[in-house]
Amino acid sequence: MPDLDALLKKMFVEIFDIEEDEFGDDLSYEDTPDWDSLGHMMMVTALTKETGVEFDIEEVMAMETVGHIKLIVEEKLPQS
Numbered sequence: 001m002p003d004l005d006a007l008l009k010k011m012f013v014e015i016f017d018i019e020e021d022e023f024g025d026d027l028s029y030e031d032t033p034d035w036d037s038l039g040h041m042m043m044v045t046a047l048t049k050e051t052g053v054e055f056d057i058e059e060v061m062a063m064e065t066v067g068h069i070k071l072i073v074e075e076k077l078p079q080s
Contacts, residue, residue, distance in 0.1 A: 004073060007050055008066060015042050025067035053077065 009023045016034040018027075029035040035043075044060055047053070047069070053076045055063075063069045 004070060004077075008047075008069060011043060011046050011050075012066070015039055015046065023066065025070065026065060028065040047073065051077065 009020060012018055012023050012027070012032075013020055016032050016039055018032060018034075022031075029040070032039075040060075040063070044055060044063070048055065051073060053073060055072070055076075059072050059076075063072060
């Protein structure tokens with residue numbers, strides 16, 4: 001799997017139409033106009049496709065910032 005940070009940056013730029021320099025751990029749905037419920041589900045679907053990780057509803061709802069997303073994904077990825 002590619003670097004998680006690089007993967008998320010690419011997804012956020014494509015799905016939420018942000019500039020690369022806007023991306024960071026503190027970026028939240030409140031800061032991102034296109035990060036609505038549909039955009040959120042598009043991001044979760046793309047994340048599942050790219051990582052092979054399935055998320056439960058509590059995890060999906062907790063994905064409020066890039067930092068939270070990273071923590072959730074890292075906890076679910078196999079350790080190398």
